[in-house]
Amino acid sequence: MFGPLKAENIAYKYGLYDVDAPSSDLPADFAETIWQEYEGALPAAISALEQGTLARDDWKTILLHIQAQSIRHPDYDRVAVAYVQEDGVPAPERDHVQRQRQTTFRETRQWMANARYALIRRGTAAPRFVLNDKGYVPMHDTLLDLKGVLFPLSGEIAVLMVVGVAQPTDDYEAGPLAERILNAKGTELVNQAAWMVNEITCVMGHPDDADYLLQLPETGSTLRLPRLGPYRGNREPSYFHWASAGTRVPLPRGGQDFRWGARSR
Numbered sequence: 001m002f003g004p005l006k007a008e009n010i011a012y013k014y015g016l017y018d019v020d021a022p023s024s025d026l027p028a029d030f031a032e033t034i035w036q037e038y039e040g041a042l043p044a045a046i047s048a049l050e051q052g053t054l055a056r057d058d059w060k061t062i063l064l065h066i067q068a069q070s071i072r073h074p075d076y077d078r079v080a081v082a083y084v085q086e087d088g089v090p091a092p093e094r095d096h097v098q099r100q101r102q103t104t105f106r107e108t109r110q111w112m113a114n115a116r117y118a119l120i121r122r123g124t125a126a127p128r129f130v131l132n133d134k135g136y137v138p139m140h141d142t143l144l145d146l147k148g149v150l151f152p153l154s155g156e157i158a159v160l161m162v163v164g165v166a167q168p169t170d171d172y173e174a175g176p177l178a179e180r181i182l183n184a185k186g187t188e189l190v191n192q193a194a195w196m197v198n199e200i201t202c203v204m205g206h207p208d209d210a211d212y213l214l215q216l217p218e219t220g221s222t223l224r225l226p227r228l229g230p231y232r233g234n235r236e237p238s239y240f241h242w243a244s245a246g247t248r249v250p251l252p253r254g255g256q257d258f259r260w261g262a263r264s265r
Contacts, residue, residue: 016074020095030102035072038064046153049119059175062159063112066151070108071101073134075199080104114166116243118178120150120158123232126187127212128155130194130205137193139239146240150190155206158190162243178242186230186239192216 017031027033038061045058045065070076080100084092122129129152137150139160148162159176166172182190195203195216205213229237236242 016077017098017101018094019098020093026095026099026102030098034068034105038068046157049159050154050157054175056174060173062153063173065153066159066161067105067109067112069135069151071105074201075134076101076104078199111163112161113172115148115161115163115172116165116170116178117172117176118160118162118180118242119176120160121179121181122156122187123181123183126182126184126232127191128206128209129158129187130191130203130209130213130216132194132197132200132203134197134200137190137197139190139193141238141240144238144240144244146244148240148243150193152194160239162240165243180234180236180242181232182230183226183232185224185226186232189225189230190239 019026019028019030022028041058041061042065045054045061048054048058049062077097080097081092083100083104084096089096131152135151137152138147139150140147146162146165148160150158150160152158160180170177203213203216225238228235229241230239
């Protein structure tokens, strides 16, 4: 479907987090409890990040939002069933999936601590960020062999997480390590990537960008990373160059075919 829609009619599915046999370790409201930790504070936290007034608690709210994207999207059930089957359950039931959702949420935070984060702004000549119904865009720098995820938070800003590069002196809960402004082609590339993420059902954007959204499926064949890199006024050759110094930390299992929310063992 293409056209203006109300927020409550986008990217929802009834019964997605239902528990058939609630227990002390899998309460019926386990998912809602997670969402309530950050949803109410998220708009103000995004606004603070956008305006340059970010406090530590604001950033912790954004980190919870990032963490939740690993389990909140409608395609997670398919991924969770594969995980559970790998653990020897040939026909997983809904509660198996919900327990895996809990595990993935917990383990995701463990390796978020081994990542570095940058605030990414769109340049004045760049299009606004678009969002798919998974809430993120996996990215891979083949030259640096670094992997990460871009999380659009509004049309103006996104957070870029580069995994496995944190240093012992990093405090990932203090705020982004870097800030970068994307040039127009740099933004075009990530918007095209948002459209190409596997198993999404829609891409969303600002109502004024209707014509731009219609063109997205055809832009990937002609766009190339600019010779001077994706950032405006900065000669870093890649999206991840700012995060690449220092010792590397191994990716969790699944890193060879990187999927946001892949669990570690």
